[in-house]
Amino acid sequence: MIKNKNEIDQVIKKFIGKKGSLIPLLQEIQSIEKYLSKPMMRYVSEKTGIKIAQIYGVATFYTMFRLKPQGKHIIRVCQGTACHVSGANQILSRIKRDLNLEGENDTTEDKLFTVMEVACLGCCSLAPVIMINDDTHGNLKPDNISKILKKYN
Ligand code: FES
Known part of the structure; x- marks a missing residue:
């Protein structure tokens, strides 16, 4: 149907x-x-x-196409060079930990969040950067993540 x-x-x-x-x-x-x-x-x-x-x-x-349902909120984690050297991987790990995402799983069970790794988001001076939907969050530290995610619950 x-x-x-x-x-x-x-x-x-x-x-x-x-x-x-x-x-x-x-x-x-x-x-x-x-x-x-x-x-x-x-x-x-x-x-x-x-x-x-x-x-x-x-x-x-084409990576722009998705074959699985997406969450309500899309989190784009920048993996460009500036973000990478500023700790993007720690940010990504913390997001996955907070959302209980394991292995290849990129969408939470409640379909609230989908996490994607993306190339430069164009605001390198704020590295490390993530975008949640259209909102940019920069100068991140792993300890900021929980508070930011709560805003989207
Ligand atoms: S490298 Fe992350 S915003 Fe440019």
């Missing part, structure tokens, strides 16, 4: 038959659904005639 079917159909209609439109099509769908599920990729394939293998190939090749 496809959620937001009408909205998705409108997006597909906008791109159908246009050359080179698969990436922008998937981006728009992801902005509606927050991720690309297998049923959604199958639906796009049926509607557009694009082979499912091609859709899956694009969705798995």
Whole structure:
């Protein structure tokens, strides 16, 4: 069953038959659904005639696409050079510890947070930096993390 079917159909209609439109099509769908599920990729394939293998190939090749549901709040942990040398890894470890994220798991069980490691966020003078949704938090120390995360609960 496809959620937001009408909205998705409108997006597909906008791109159908246009050359080179698969990436922008998937981006728009992801902005509606927050991720690309297998049923959604199958639906796009049926509607557009694009082979499912091609859709899956694009969705798995580009890091901007997500194949799993995301949390309500997205935490981007900068791993650029300035942040890296200023302790980004300790910040990341502390975030994961506070959120009980183990191994490859990047989303909390309650789907409140998803943690991502990203390249330079463009505010290196504040290193180490994280962004939570559109909010920038800089000059971080591991001990600041719990207090910051509580604001988003
Ligand atoms: S390296 Fe982290 S903001 Fe630039």
